Amino acid sequence: MNHIKKECVAMLLAGGQGSRLYALTQEMAKPAVPYGGKYRIIDFPLSNCVNSGIDTVGVLTQYQPLVLNEYIGNGQPWGLDRAHGGVHVLPPYETAAGKAWYSGTANAIYQNIGFIDRYDPEYVVILSGDHIYKMDYSKMVDFHKEHQADATIAVLEVPWEEAPRFGIMSANPDGTIYEFAEKPKEPKSNLASMGIYVFTWAKLRKYLIENENDEGATKDFGKNIIPAMLDNKEKMVAYHFDGYWKDVGTIDSLWEANMDVLDPKVPLDLLDDSWKIYSRNPVMPPHYAGPSSQIQNSMVAEGCEINGMVDFAVLFAGVVIEEGAIVRDSIIMPNTIIKKGAVIEYSIVGENCVIGEGAHIGERPELIEDKSQWGVAVVGHNVNVSDKAIAPPKAMISKDI
Amino acid sequence: MASMGNVLGLIFANMHEENLPELTKSRAMASVPFGARYRLVDFPLSSMVNSGITQVGIITQAKYYSLMDHLGMGSEWDLARKTGGLHILPPYGRSDNGVYRGRLEALAGAAEFIHESGAEYVIMSDSNVVANIDFKPIIEFHEKKGADITCVYGTGVYDAERTSRFTVLGVDENDMVYDVLTRPSISGEVKPALNIYVTRREFLENIIRESECRSLYSFETDILQHKLHDFKICGYKYDGYFEIIDSMKTFYKANNDMMNRDVCHKVFSMSKPIYTKVRDVAPAKYGIDANVKGSLIADGCIIDGTVENSVLFRGVKVGKGAVVKNSIIMQGTVIEEKAALINGITDKDVTLTKNRTITGSTDYPVFITKGASV
Numbered sequence: 001m002n003h004i005k006k007e008c009v010a011m012l013l014a015g016g017q018g019s020r021l022y023a024l025t026q027e028m029a030k031p032a033v034p035y036g037g038k039y040r041i042i043d044f045p046l047s048n049c050v051n052s053g054i055d056t057v058g059v060l061t062q063y064q065p066l067v068l069n070e071y072i073g074n075g076q077p078w079g080l081d082r083a084h085g086g087v088h089v090l091p092p093y094e095t096a097a098g099k100a101w102y103s104g105t106a107n108a109i110y111q112n113i114g115f116i117d118r119y120d121p122e123y124v125v126i127l128s129g130d131h132i133y134k135m136d137y138s139k140m141v142d143f144h145k146e147h148q149a150d151a152t153i154a155v156l157e158v159p160w161e162e163a164p165r166f167g168i169m170s171a172n173p174d175g176t177i178y179e180f181a182e183k184p185k186e187p188k189s190n191l192a193s194m195g196i197y198v199f200t201w202a203k204l205r206k207y208l209i210e211n212e213n214d215e216g217a218t219k220d221f222g223k224n225i226i227p228a229m230l231d232n233k234e235k236m237v238a239y240h241f242d243g244y245w246k247d248v249g250t251i252d253s254l255w256e257a258n259m260d261v262l263d264p265k266v267p268l269d270l271l272d273d274s275w276k277i278y279s280r281n282p283v284m285p286p287h288y289a290g291p292s293s294q295i296q297n298s299m300v301a302e303g304c305e306i307n308g309m310v311d312f313a314v315l316f317a318g319v320v321i322e323e324g325a326i327v328r329d330s331i332i333m334p335n336t337i338i339k340k341g342a343v344i345e346y347s348i349v350g351e352n353c354v355i356g357e358g359a360h361i362g363e364r365p366e367l368i369e370d371k372s373q374w375g376v377a378v379v380g381h382n383v384n385v386s387d388k389a390i391a392p393p394k395a396m397i398s399k400d401i
Numbered sequence: 402m403a404s405m406g407n408v409l410g411l412i413f414a415n416m417h418e419e420n421l422p423e424l425t426k427s428r429a430m431a432s433v434p435f436g437a438r439y440r441l442v443d444f445p446l447s448s449m450v451n452s453g454i455t456q457v458g459i460i461t462q463a464k465y466y467s468l469m470d471h472l473g474m475g476s477e478w479d480l481a482r483k484t485g486g487l488h489i490l491p492p493y494g495r496s497d498n499g500v501y502r503g504r505l506e507a508l509a510g511a512a513e514f515i516h517e518s519g520a521e522y523v524i525m526s527d528s529n530v531v532a533n534i535d536f537k538p539i540i541e542f543h544e545k546k547g548a549d550i551t552c553v554y555g556t557g558v559y560d561a562e563r564t565s566r567f568t569v570l571g572v573d574e575n576d577m578v579y580d581v582l583t584r585p586s587i588s589g590e591v592k593p594a595l596n597i598y599v600t601r602r603e604f605l606e607n608i609i610r611e612s613e614c615r616s617l618y619s620f621e622t623d624i625l626q627h628k629l630h631d632f633k634i635c636g637y638k639y640d641g642y643f644e645i646i647d648s649m650k651t652f653y654k655a656n657n658d659m660m661n662r663d664v665c666h667k668v669f670s671m672s673k674p675i676y677t678k679v680r681d682v683a684p685a686k687y688g689i690d691a692n693v694k695g696s697l698i699a700d701g702c703i704i705d706g707t708v709e710n711s712v713l714f715r716g717v718k719v720g721k722g723a724v725v726k727n728s729i730i731m732q733g734t735v736i737e738e739k740a741a742l743i744n745g746i747t748d749k750d751v752t753l754t755k756n757r758t759i760t761g762s763t764d765y766p767v768f769i770t771k772g773a774s775v
Contacts (some may be wrong), residue, residue: 255754273702285438285659288698293694299683299687301682
């Protein structure tokens with residue numbers, strides 16, 4: 001088979017469970033989790049690739065890939081259905097040597113050396129499907145070329161008190177990295193690794209094979225590949241990113257990130273035509289705001305039927321809010337029905353749920369005395385909540401109640 | 402029984418434009434925006450696709466740029482296929498440099514395409530009727546009746562002004578068409594033709610050839626009316642919602658009809674959806690002063706004012722203190738702060754400047770042309 005050489009191949013690590021999203025990722029991988037009224041998290045790295053001119057993307061899946069695989073399909077919504085390259089879903093596979101799940105981020109790439117080699121790229125861009133951000137990867141690749149680097153790591157300045165949560169890079173004024181510490185208790189720098197890397201493929205390939213052959217070691221970029229390259233004094237540079245970058249790995253951060261789309265002060269412009277975020281669009285008529293509806297400060301997607309009160313909410317496609325229902329400071333995922341008189345406060349309600357009449361999910365923080373008891377309530381996907389049922393703040397509902 | 406895979410769909414993109422000059426000045430009838438996110442072609446095209454038809458030709462005559470842009474390769478209608486699929490048929494040059502004078506000439510221009518399809522049946526549709534129609538029972542009816550031509554019609558009560566804009570059929574209790582009246586100006590309960598016709602492909606090819614030799618160009622006059630007794634012409638009654646877009650008034654009414662939840666759910670059925678071009682814009686955003694009641698809002702809209710009983714197309718901006726009432730606002734229009742539009746229709750990319758108020762009346766809505774700044 002004839003493969004056209006590509007300068008760049010992107011590998012998107014989408015195999016993780018996102019276990020800190022609990023009910024929302026019980027049956028779908030984190031990158032498939034809905035975001036922003038009409039997207040799924042993976043739309044951001046995929047759209048960034050396409051807009052950056054990268055047309056060959058491997059998406060490494062492992063955990064509960066069904067929703068993600070179906071969503072990606074042949075890549076047409078992102079313009080990644082190409083004659084040469086395009087998007088390819090890469091699950092773990094059996095070989096003559098045996099079967100092996102992906103045992104770490106580096107191992108996942110290692111097992112797909114064959115895929116990458118087919119395009120004989122100069123550079124490989126490693127991405128994850130965990131964050132909401134817009135980035136032109138081609139500029140990062142240019143930076144990598146200018147510095148004749150072996151590895152370029154995208155970094156973001158974080159507040160010093162947050163630094164212990166990240167992989168921290170210490171860099172010289174010329175950008176070269178001299179030290180790397182994974183979640184350091186006493187950080188020496190506040191440059192956090194974003195988990196976005198550009199590698200010269202020939203070099204990375206070598207390190208992946210060495211790491212794989214190192215029997216006892218973990219197979220992780222942050223824990224193994226980066227330190228190994230640093231130890232061998234490879235040329236590693238820090239590429240500064242300066243824009244909106246939001247982690248969506250916890251319930252609170254997913255909720256905040258969704259609420260951010262309602263905040264005009266947040267510099268993530270989803271309406272910016274010059275850097276479109278593509279997604280698989282629902283085939284639904286425009287949404288209908290009924291005569292008794294009251295909608296403010298919210299985002300509403302196609303196919304919604306709203307007859308209740310909606311304030312500071314993100315409503316995904318096909319959501320029904322019946323009369324007398326109140327939805328505030330909440331996120332309602334696709335095709336969910338909120339029945340008459342139900343009250344949803346500070347919650348995330350998953351896809352295809354039915355919240356019965358008069359039910360009460362979550363609560364406003366000002367009404368809770370003991371603030372440690374307060375948090376965002378979550379109803380997982382495909383859950384039926386019966387009439388008048390109550391789910392307190394911080395609830396995690398994964399089965400019918 | 403015919404398989405729907407053996408049926409060719411043909412859509413005439415430019416028929417009846419004289420009825421809607423304001424909206425068809427710079428675009429084909431098929432391209433007229435409708436229902437906040439659609440164009441009129443989406444209805445016959447989606448109906449065909451949902452009925453199992455996989456080859457469709459769009460016969461165009463003029464002003465078809467925005468239509469071609471809208472349809473692309475047909476992927477949104479699942480017609481970007483290896484076999485069959487969507488074909489846009491631009492005008493076929495005539496030796497006397499005229500444009501098509503009628504459906505028969507247009508069909509003559511598409512004769513090769515029709516022949517190459519190898520289809521058993523052909524369904525022809527204009528693009529000025531809003532309806533979500535299942536064509537399968539119509540093909541079955543045509544077969545069962547052994548008809549030469551099947552005409553699809555609806556029923557309704559209309560006044561003389563209205564019937565002066567469309568064709569009315571006389572159909573007897575045996576489903577035989579005994580009369581075809583063009584723009585009759587009669588009032589009462591009539592059977593309007595929905596401009597959808599079924600024939601066998603070979604039969605159609607014969608008509609096209611014969612008409613060419615005899616310099617005939619109007620399907621309605623030269624075939625339906627003059628050959629009423631030579632051919633077996635049957636009428637199929639369509640019972641679902643339909644509206645013929647034949648004036649600004651009916652355009653306004655039909656858009657408003659989409660706000661009726663019952664009608665909306667029938668026309669935009671979940672099991673037989675109306676497909677349209679995807680635009681990858683963000684969902685609609687409501688601001689702190691948004692006050693929307695009884696309206697249809699498309700994606701990309703930014704609403705900071707009052708909207709009542711209106712249809713807002715994609716990317717419409719309603720500023721603080723602005724009021725939109727009983728209006729149809731097309732794509733990209735901006736209603737600036739404290740401006741007001743009541744009983745109006747705006748074409749695309751209109752700007753209603755700060756503090757301006759424009760009022761029409763409910764039976765004569767005021768129309769603002771494409772790109773105008775008022």
